[in-house]
Amino acid sequence: MKETSFKEVVAAEYDIFTKKYEELISKRFAHIKKNVAQKAFKTLLLDALWISHCTLYDGLELLDILIDDDNLAEAPQLNQNFVGNITALLTDKINNNKSFKNSFPKLLAFSSKGVGNGELLLPLLIRGWEKEGDGTLNGKAVELKNFDGGSMKPVKGAATTKGHIDDLNARLFGGSFMVNSAGQNKIKEHGHPPFHSVPEHKEHLVVLNNIVDKKGAYLEYFSQILAKDKSEVNDLVDDLLLNIIDMAKCKRIYGEHVLKTYREIDGFDIIMLINPENGDMVSIADFDNVPINVEFTAKMIRRGDTQATPDGYVTIKVKKTPKPRAKKKK
Numbered sequence: 001m002k003e004t005s006f007k008e009v010v011a012a013e014y015d016i017f018t019k020k021y022e023e024l025i026s027k028r029f030a031h032i033k034k035n036v037a038q039k040a041f042k043t044l045l046l047d048a049l050w051i052s053h054c055t056l057y058d059g060l061e062l063l064d065i066l067i068d069d070d071n072l073a074e075a076p077q078l079n080q081n082f083v084g085n086i087t088a089l090l091t092d093k094i095n096n097n098k099s100f101k102n103s104f105p106k107l108l109a110f111s112s113k114g115v116g117n118g119e120l121l122l123p124l125l126i127r128g129w130e131k132e133g134d135g136t137l138n139g140k141a142v143e144l145k146n147f148d149g150g151s152m153k154p155v156k157g158a159a160t161t162k163g164h165i166d167d168l169n170a171r172l173f174g175g176s177f178m179v180n181s182a183g184q185n186k187i188k189e190h191g192h193p194p195f196h197s198v199p200e201h202k203e204h205l206v207v208l209n210n211i212v213d214k215k216g217a218y219l220e221y222f223s224q225i226l227a228k229d230k231s232e233v234n235d236l237v238d239d240l241l242l243n244i245i246d247m248a249k250c251k252r253i254y255g256e257h258v259l260k261t262y263r264e265i266d267g268f269d270i271i272m273l274i275n276p277e278n279g280d281m282v283s284i285a286d287f288d289n290v291p292i293n294v295e296f297t298a299k300m301i302r303r304g305d306t307q308a309t310p311d312g313y314v315t316i317k318v319k320k321t322p323k324p325r326a327k328k329k330k
Helices: 006-028 036-056 059-067 098-108 164-172 198-209 214-225 230-242 247-266
Strands: 082-085 140-146 150-152 176-179 185-189 270-274 280-284 294-298 314-318
Touching: 006 036, 006 059, 036 059, 036 098, 059 098, 150 247, 164 176, 164 185, 164 214, 198 247, 214 230, 230 247, 247 294, 247 314, 270 314
Parallel strands: 140 270
Antiparallel strands: 082 280, 150 314, 176 185, 270 280, 294 314
């Protein structure tokens, strides 16, 4: 009787493995429109799990786990604000699998044009998660952003004219205009907007101190940036003027306002910021109580900024905990 070679054993094992893998893919990705990113992720998934299986010997078990809906995470934590690691949401069966632990960093790190970190991984791990847009969880739309920052638009696409914010800054906050040879009004000196940067904010406070109708100026400024009636930005303006000395507080007030507007525009229920390096995440479902480690940067100047997002956009990110410095040897 001919002995089975090692190559034949591996080939037979790989055949069993790929059939299980295809069963997983057909179950979790059947409803997802095929594209280059999905193809690349599926190749990465197969390679990562097979390599892990060859060294850790429980890759087949992992496939069986992921195929069975009962083994996927319910993730009730995501119905409210959650700060932690993705693995804290998952079942013990998934977390205790050695092939999962080995493959997780590679799969989480995957991103491609139009596909962010976690978009194609989370449908494999969380029950009720579907890849529609960035994702949906039990019918709730989810927006995914990177820990390091993602832009949020303050208005719908063409509701404002790109660059108009510079004209507002010049007209309302200490700038000046000149007429060029073509008879056009052009900015001669740029104005100083609030909370764009520390130097600009300091200059803004000096200019603001000389404005008699501070609230009137702010109502005009923010109603035009946000394409809203002055009455709709009245509370925002009152909060900003009350805290105008504190630039960090103003950035947060404006940032949270834009976050809520962005949510209305794009129609999501949950926004998640994910660290692709280690799986740490901040998930926001309660937009009136944004976690304190979420930071906002307001872009109140256009000038040479080529970002496609409308004027007055905000970047949302998570403040990373600084790594402790190594103690010096005595």
